[in-house]
Amino acid sequence: MRRAGSINEESFWEAVEASKKSCYFCPESLERLTPMFPKDLVPEGRMRLNSARLFPNLYPFAEHHAVAIFTETPHFLELGDFTPSLLEDCFALAIDYLRLVASKQYPRLIYGSINWNYGLPAGASMLHPHLQIIADAVPTKQVSVLMKMSEEYYERVGSNYWLDLIEVERELGERFVAEKDGIAWLASFAPQGNREFMAIVRGRSSITDMDKGCLKALSEGLLAILKFYQAQGVKSFNLASFSGPALEGSRSFLLSFKILSRPLPQPFYVSDAGFMERLQGETIVDTKPEDLAKELKAFFQ
Numbered sequence: 001m002r003r004a005g006s007i008n009e010e011s012f013w014e015a016v017e018a019s020k021k022s023c024y025f026c027p028e029s030l031e032r033l034t035p036m037f038p039k040d041l042v043p044e045g046r047m048r049l050n051s052a053r054l055f056p057n058l059y060p061f062a063e064h065h066a067v068a069i070f071t072e073t074p075h076f077l078e079l080g081d082f083t084p085s086l087l088e089d090c091f092a093l094a095i096d097y098l099r100l101v102a103s104k105q106y107p108r109l110i111y112g113s114i115n116w117n118y119g120l121p122a123g124a125s126m127l128h129p130h131l132q133i134i135a136d137a138v139p140t141k142q143v144s145v146l147m148k149m150s151e152e153y154y155e156r157v158g159s160n161y162w163l164d165l166i167e168v169e170r171e172l173g174e175r176f177v178a179e180k181d182g183i184a185w186l187a188s189f190a191p192q193g194n195r196e197f198m199a200i201v202r203g204r205s206s207i208t209d210m211d212k213g214c215l216k217a218l219s220e221g222l223l224a225i226l227k228f229y230q231a232q233g234v235k236s237f238n239l240a241s242f243s244g245p246a247l248e249g250s251r252s253f254l255l256s257f258k259i260l261s262r263p264l265p266q267p268f269y270v271s272d273a274g275f276m277e278r279l280q281g282e283t284i285v286d287t288k289p290e291d292l293a294k295e296l297k298a299f300f301q
């Protein structure tokens with residue numbers, strides 16, 4: 001198993017401790033410093049589900065942009081600290097928010113997504129673990145391409161690309177990791193980054209279609225990947241969902257997620273994005289998807 005490398009643990013924990021002082025999401029600051037929703041959207045101003053809290057992003061980059069924290073305390077969670085209920089609650093709260101926005105905007109379509117920058121090298125400005133939830137009248141470029149190509153595939157082949165992908169990968173067995181409770185987990189055939197895995201959700205084209213059972217399955221799978229990442233020494237990652245519009249079905253498109261690891265948080269780190277990634281539209285990875293799938297399987301037992 002190829003590890004991500006190592007960091008100076010002492011200076012890492014010093015940085016975590018120092019970041020506490022300027023954290024908006026810790027209990028002493030959250031109520032005072034985070035913005036509130038308009039009363040006609042969320043009468044209480046912020047949303048809550050068990051220990052998860054959700055509120056507007058101070059610096060939105062979509063028409064609707066919220067932040068959801070897994071828990072107010074502790075300030076920092078290592079990958080091994082996440083539990084099924086922490087993940088389930090935070091994702092459930094994010095989906096509640098997307099449903100709320102979609103119901104207020106319908107019939108104007110809402111494209112929602114749940115995203116996660118974990119760690120500074122992944123683009124997180126706050127170390128306190130949090131999801132970012134965006135909803136807009138237009139899909140992101142990636143979702144737009146995926147939806148267009150899925151429909152073209154359906155027109156040409158007469159079947160759903162995502163279901164076909166699951167079956168082809170299962171048959172080949174090289175990148176297929178597991179399928180549990182309606183979610184298939186694969187190492188990406190053409191990854192956009194290191195240690196990239198994808199989850200395809202059967203029978204659902206929008207993230208707002210995810211029910212309790214579906215969320216439980218997603219959380220369990222993600223937890224297995226977080227444990228795998230931890231075993232590999234990973235301390236930073238990105239996750240994104242790719243969803244069709246809320247409250248509309250699709251014959252050709254299925255909801256999916258991708259997660260990939262990012263460099264270690266350390267001074268003078270080497271970025272994983274060079275000229276190939278930033279300018280040439282190509283991705284260089286350090287492990288073959290087929291090897292990754294083999295290694296992740298043990299975490300899905």
Ligand SMILES: [Zn+2]
Nearest residue numbers: 023026075128
């Ligand atoms: Zn904090």
